[in-house]
Amino acid sequence: MKKSDKVAKYIFVAGGVMSSIGKGIACSSIGKILQSKGFKVTAIKIDPYINVDAGTMNPIEHGEVFVTNDGTECDQDIGNYERFLNVDLGSDNYITTGRVYQTVINKERNLGYGGKCVEVVPDIPNEVISRIEKASRRSKADFVLIEIGGTVGEYQNLLFLEAARMMKIKKPKDIIFVLVSYLPIPRMVGEMKTKPTQYAVRSLNMAGIQPDFILARGDKPLDKPRKKKISIFCNVLEENVISAPDADPIYEIPIIFEKENLGNKILKKAGMKPKNSNLKDLLKLLRTIKTSAKPVKIGVVGKYFKTGKFTLMDSYISVIEAIKHAAWFYKRRPEIFWLDSEKYEENPKELIKLKNYDGIIVPGGFGSRGVEGKIKAIGFCRKNKIPYLGLCLGMQLAVIEFARNICKLNNANSTEFLPNCKENVIDVMPDQKVLLREKRYGGTMRLGEYGCKIKPKTATFEAYGAKTISERHRHRYELNNAFKEVLESKDMIMAGENPERNLVEIIELGGHPFFVGTQFHPELKSRPLNPHPLFKEFVKACLKNK
Numbered sequence: 001m002k003k004s005d006k007v008a009k010y011i012f013v014a015g016g017v018m019s020s021i022g023k024g025i026a027c028s029s030i031g032k033i034l035q036s037k038g039f040k041v042t043a044i045k046i047d048p049y050i051n052v053d054a055g056t057m058n059p060i061e062h063g064e065v066f067v068t069n070d071g072t073e074c075d076q077d078i079g080n081y082e083r084f085l086n087v088d089l090g091s092d093n094y095i096t097t098g099r100v101y102q103t104v105i106n107k108e109r110n111l112g113y114g115g116k117c118v119e120v121v122p123d124i125p126n127e128v129i130s131r132i133e134k135a136s137r138r139s140k141a142d143f144v145l146i147e148i149g150g151t152v153g154e155y156q157n158l159l160f161l162e163a164a165r166m167m168k169i170k171k172p173k174d175i176i177f178v179l180v181s182y183l184p185i186p187r188m189v190g191e192m193k194t195k196p197t198q199y200a201v202r203s204l205n206m207a208g209i210q211p212d213f214i215l216a217r218g219d220k221p222l223d224k225p226r227k228k229k230i231s232i233f234c235n236v237l238e239e240n241v242i243s244a245p246d247a248d249p250i251y252e253i254p255i256i257f258e259k260e261n262l263g264n265k266i267l268k269k270a271g272m273k274p275k276n277s278n279l280k281d282l283l284k285l286l287r288t289i290k291t292s293a294k295p296v297k298i299g300v301v302g303k304y305f306k307t308g309k310f311t312l313m314d315s316y317i318s319v320i321e322a323i324k325h326a327a328w329f330y331k332r333r334p335e336i337f338w339l340d341s342e343k344y345e346e347n348p349k350e351l352i353k354l355k356n357y358d359g360i361i362v363p364g365g366f367g368s369r370g371v372e373g374k375i376k377a378i379g380f381c382r383k384n385k386i387p388y389l390g391l392c393l394g395m396q397l398a399v400i401e402f403a404r405n406i407c408k409l410n411n412a413n414s415t416e417f418l419p420n421c422k423e424n425v426i427d428v429m430p431d432q433k434v435l436l437r438e439k440r441y442g443g444t445m446r447l448g449e450y451g452c453k454i455k456p457k458t459a460t461f462e463a464y465g466a467k468t469i470s471e472r473h474r475h476r477y478e479l480n481n482a483f484k485e486v487l488e489s490k491d492m493i494m495a496g497e498n499p500e501r502n503l504v505e506i507i508e509l510g511g512h513p514f515f516v517g518t519q520f521h522p523e524l525k526s527r528p529l530n531p532h533p534l535f536k537e538f539v540k541a542c543l544k545n546k
């Protein structure tokens with residue numbers, strides 16, 4: 001170790017009983033608390049799937065694909081960390097089984113193991129550890145939070161628990177284990193049950209790990225008798241069994257944890273003392289959220305939310321968050337409505353109902369399903385002067401709608417949906433053609449942060465108050481510059497362009513209160529304490545539209 005290397009503390013967060021109990025939010029909240037006490041924090045998400053990254057997964061299957069500045073297509077929890085911790089993360093912060101095996105196999109092929117027999121244990125956990133340590137070194141953080149995806153007892157994440165166990169042997173004083181567990185309250189019993197948590201701890205023990213803290217997730221707070229029971233049966237100090245009831249908004253969770261003094265308890269375990277304690281920013285935000293009574297109604301026209309009889313909002317989590325952040329900025333209560341685009345295809349009469357909302361968003365998407373319905377909805381917003389924000393696909397479809405109905409290019413389309421289309425106002429980017437032909441799909445889109453020059457006197461310029469910006473991308477298709485002139489001649493404004501490639505990044509419409517489409521995804525950069533300028537401008541227009 002170099003003298004300059006900082007000794008970080010590592011907090012592993014695993015989940016018990018079942019998935020989707022808010023491990024990511026719990027992890028982010030611990031990070032936020034430690035930050036508020038004066039420490040530098042970073043966070044890593046480990047996902048046990050074979051996929052090298054989240055980019056090749058269907059959002060209905062996996063939820064939103066979050067994209068970082070460096071173009072990593074990752075799990076939505078990275079988005080949670082960025083929003084809670086107000087930091088920019090990247091490839092270092094995301095580990096999957098696929099990534100780990102890929103590195104080990106490549107190293108083996110290059111004789112990187114010097115003729116040794118390469119084995120699952122210890123070589124796979126060792127690679128996990130080396131990734132965690134690399135992230136720690138590069139971030140120079142005091143605390144590295146590592147969230148292990150899935151649930152303890154699952155076959156899939158065993159090797160990650162093994163890595164955590166091995167790290168504990170190496171650095172016994174620097175490792176803390178947190179189990180986020182679920183305590184059900186069966187309706188017929190009416191009582192919170194601790195047994196599943198006891199089994200979860202036993203599974204963790206079988207992996208050689210003893211939790212230092214248990215965060216007890218449930219509909220309700222944990223009471224004294226159950227705290228005691230968990231403490232005795234799970235071998236955890238009673239004061240380290242922390243109640244983690246459901247909370248809305250999620251930004252209240254750090255405050256709930258702090259009521260039980262979780263931050264100082266973790267610091268004590270790490271042998272450290274708080275440098276200060278300041279959650280004022282969060283408290284102020286929470287006060288605003290709670291006192292914002294008047295609604296702003298935003299309709300989101302998409303397709304990734306139907307799973308059987310349930311509505312899944314995970315696919316658009318950053319869009320939802322960005323709307324919320326901007327609404328709170330204007331002291332409004334965000335009301336978000338899920339509008340399935342296919343219903344506008346089946347029954348165009350449904351379109352009139354778009355007037356019930358203060359503004360409409362068409363978010364990103366892939367493939368032709370639902371596209372014509374979205375185009376109809378966009379046309380309705382254009383004609384009826386309803387504030388419109390199009391994100392990536394939402395921008396491309398706005399161009400198609402405008403080309404068809406205003407420029408009279410009746411067959412205008414994107415080559416994504418109609419490969420041989422002649423009026424290809426949206427076309428595949430030249431460098432993407434070969435990738436698609438050779439089926440090289442994984443991690444090959446135009447990803448991550450790129451610069452954009454903004455035209456003065458546009459709504460976008462008004463929003464950003466800057467001539468150059470940079471935003472995050474994830475796309476293969478772009479506005480076809482061969483059609484720029486005809487679009488501009490009818491008052492479509494090319495409000496932002498990437499100077500290196502002359503790629504249109506932002507379109508606007510003249511004579512409309514707010515009609516903006518972006519090739520990038522502004523939602524990925526919005527933070528609760530720093531809402532995104534375009535979402536703010538959009539909500540401002542929505543409030544005027546009321």
Ligand code: GLN
Binds near residue numbers: 366416477
């Ligand atoms: N499918 C479109 C493209 O690849 C839009 C992508 C998106 O909305 N993220 O360009």
